[in-house]
Every structure is written in C-alpha cells, then in structure tokens.
Amino acid sequence: APRPGPFRVGELALAEMRRKHNTTLKLLCRLAAEAVLTSPGGVLPHRDIIGQLPGQVLRASGGTRLLLRRPSLEEYVLLMPRGPTIAYPKDISAILTMTDIHPGDTVLETGSGSGAMSLFLSRAVGPKGRVLSYEIRDDHHSLAKKNYRHWCSAWQIGHMDEWPDNVEFILKDISTAAADMKSVTLDAVVLDMLNPQCALPVVHPSLKQGGVCAVYLANITQVIELLDRIRSCKLPFLCERIIEVTHRSWSVLPVPYIARPSHCQEAHSAFLTKLRKFRPLLS
Numbered sequence: 001a002p003r004p005g006p007f008r009v010g011e012l013a014l015a016e017m018r019r020k021h022n023t024t025l026k027l028l029c030r031l032a033a034e035a036v037l038t039s040p041g042g043v044l045p046h047r048d049i050i051g052q053l054p055g056q057v058l059r060a061s062g063g064t065r066l067l068l069r070r071p072s073l074e075e076y077v078l079l080m081p082r083g084p085t086i087a088y089p090k091d092i093s094a095i096l097t098m099t100d101i102h103p104g105d106t107v108l109e110t111g112s113g114s115g116a117m118s119l120f121l122s123r124a125v126g127p128k129g130r131v132l133s134y135e136i137r138d139d140h141h142s143l144a145k146k147n148y149r150h151w152c153s154a155w156q157i158g159h160m161d162e163w164p165d166n167v168e169f170i171l172k173d174i175s176t177a178a179a180d181m182k183s184v185t186l187d188a189v190v191l192d193m194l195n196p197q198c199a200l201p202v203v204h205p206s207l208k209q210g211g212v213c214a215v216y217l218a219n220i221t222q223v224i225e226l227l228d229r230i231r232s233c234k235l236p237f238l239c240e241r242i243i244e245v246t247h248r249s250w251s252v253l254p255v256p257y258i259a260r261p262s263h264c265q266e267a268h269s270a271f272l273t274k275l276r277k278f279r280p281l282l283s
Contacts (some may be wrong), residue, residue, distance in 0.1 A: 006051045007031055007068070011158035012151075013049055014071040014079075017041055017064055022251055028071060028079040030154065039064065070158055073119060073151075080147045082114035083140055087192055087216055090247045092120045098241070099188040099212045104128040106185065108206075110174045110199050111135065111192035115144035118167050119151060121190065127164040132184070134174045141171045174199045181206040189213040194222075197229035204235060213237065 007013055008031070015027045015037055029037050029046070037044045041064020048058060054069040071079070074089040087095075095117075101107060103126035109117055112135035121131045135141040152163040172180075175198045186207045191199055196215045207213060217223055223242060230237050 006053055007049050007070075008157055009033055009050055010154065012071055012076065012154040013037075014069055014075055015039065015044070016067040016069075017060075022253060026075065026079060028076070030150070037066075039066065041066070073123065076151055077114075077116040077119060077147075080114065080116075080150070081143065082116075083143050084113045086114050086116040088247075089116075089120075090245050091216060092117055094243065094245045095190060095214045095216065096120065096124055099190065099214050101125060101188050102129075105187035106130045107132070108184075108186050108189045108203060109133045109192070110190070110196070110203075112144035112169055113140055113192065115147040117190060117192060118144055118148055118169070122148070122164060122167050125164075125166060127166065129164075129166055131167040132170060133167055134170050134172055134177065136171075136173045138171060141169060145169045174202055178202050187211055190216070192216040197226050197233075200230065200235055200237065201233065204237065 011031055013029055013031055015029070017025050017027075017039060019025050019040075025040070027037060027039055029035070031046045031050055033047055033050070035046045037046060037049070037060075039060055042060030042062030044058060044060045044066060049068055052058070052068060055067070057065050057067050060066055077086060077089065099107075101121070101124045103124070105125045106129065107121050107125055109121060109131060110133075112118055112133045118131060118133045121133075125131060133144065135144060148167060148169070152165065155161075155163040170177075170180075174193075181202060182205075184206050186203065188211055189203050189207055191203075191213065192215075193199065196217070200213070203213070215226060217226070227239060229235075230239070
C-alpha cells in the first residue's frame with residue numbers, strides 16, 4: 001500500500017540530528033498529542049511533528065535541526081527497548097538468506113529475546129506464513145511480545161494496512177516441546193540460544209526434508225560444542241557453512257583544500273617517496 005502523507009498520532013517517528021565528527025544521533029518516539037521529544041539540542045513538541053510530512057526538518061527549542069521520518073524495521077529493532085542482546089540486522093539478513101525463507105513458510109525460532117528476529121521473520125513469511133517463537137524466560141517473552149505489538153500497531157497507523165499477525169510467542173523450554181512439534185511441519189529453524197544442541201533432537205523430526213536450520217552463536221567454542229553434539233548423537237544434520245558477518249561503515253568527507261597543479265604534483269611526488277620508503281613493510 002502507498003505510504004500516507006503526514007504523521008499521525010500513535011505512529012512511530014524517527015528524529016535525526018547531526019553531531020560532531022560527522023556522526024548522527026537517532027531518537028525514536030511514539031507520537032502523542034501532549035508529549036515532547038527531548039534531544040541534546042532541545043525539546044520538540046509532538047504536536048509540531050503531527051501533521052508534517054516525513055522528510056521535513058524541524059528545529060528544537062535549542063535551535064538544533066532535526067530530520068523527521070518514519071523508521072525502517074532495521075532502525076526500530078536497534079532503538080527499541082531490549083533486555084537481552086539482540087541479533088543484529090546484519091546477522092539477521094545473512095540468516096534469512098541462508099535459510100531461503102519464502103512467503104507462506106512455517107518457521108520455528110527459539111530465543112525470542114527482545115523480538116528483533118521475530119519481526120524480520122514475520123515480514124519474510126508474510127500474511128500466509130507462520131512463526132513459532134519459543135522463549136524460556138518470562139521477562140524476555142513479555143518484552144518480545146510488547147516490541148512486536150508496538151511495531152504492528154504503529155505500522156497500521158502509518159501505512160494504512162496491517163502488519164501480518166503471524167507470530168505465536170510461546171513461553172516454554174523448546175527441549176520439552178517434543179509433543180508440540182509432532183503436528184508441525186517446519187520449512188526452516190532459527191536457533192538463538194545458549195545451548196542449541198538441546199533443541200536439535202526436538203526440532204529435527206519436524207523439519208522438512210531439505211529444510212535449513214540456522215544457528216546463531218557468539219563464539220567458536222559454542223560452534224565446536226554444537227558440532228560435537230551432532231556427531232555424538234548421530235543427528236541427521238549436515239553442516240554446510242560456518243560464517244562470520246562483518247559490517248564496516250565508511251565516512252566520506254569533502255577535502256577542505258584544493259591544491260593547484262604544482263601543489264598536486266609535489267604532493268604526488270611526496271606520496272610516492274613515502275610509498276617506496278614503506279614498501280618493504282607493506283609487502
């Protein structure tokens with residue numbers, strides 16, 4: 001559905017302000033008639049945002065310019081309230097690619113956490129798909145549901161259509177859910193938990209032939225423990241890939257001084273001299 005025009009009460013707004021050293025501060029808020037957005041550059045009443053088109057630049061009370069727009073899902077999961085450490089969007093993107101999840105798929109997730117993975121899986125499987133999200137801790141379970149519902153309600157207000165209600169949050173230890181799995185056929189499994197080897201014997205009978213189980217782990221020691229458990233229990237899994245996802249940000253700035261041709265030639269000659277000087281170290 002096409003995005004509507006102005007901001008409305010109840011939806012999410014993202015304010016961006018420029019800071020020193022070419023950095024950006026992002027502030028997320030849910031718009032309410034009597035609320036204010038507080039920033040290091042001053043306050044901005046929500047009523048000044050409501051009715052404005054996304055992309056407008058407004059000034060806070062201290063004179064700081066704030067760019068207002070609707071947040072992306074990536075920005076929401078990075079700024080939403082969190083308890084446990086979230087799976088970061090760069091890692092989630094790799095997991096979605098590796099599992100090859102399609103609209104209409106049924107996906108199992110263990111470790112709801114703060115709900116970041118749940119939201120991306122929800123979008124990937126679409127209205128006809130289904131996400132089963134298991135969490136053993138009550139506080140994490142409640143936070144994941146809250147973050148999911150906040151995004152869904154704000155999306156409906158800001159985009160004039162509903163976010164798919166396709167995630168079932170289940171407060172239960174996956175290792176005790178064997179009976180639940182008997183009636184489910186899974187297209188993919190995503191494990192984000194301390195001991196994923198405890199979940200594999202439970203989920204593998206429900207994972208369809210050729211389905212993918214992606215495991216999100218923090219260090220190589222956990223990977224070794226997982227592979228040892230697969231071998232010792234003779235579980236029918238083939239380890240296809242173990243990857244580390246890196247993300248590098250670039251800052252591109254204009255050169256403050258443009259040299260004249262003679263200066264350029266001198267600078268180029270000096271650079272070559274330095275390069276020759278340090279070539280043994282570089283090689």
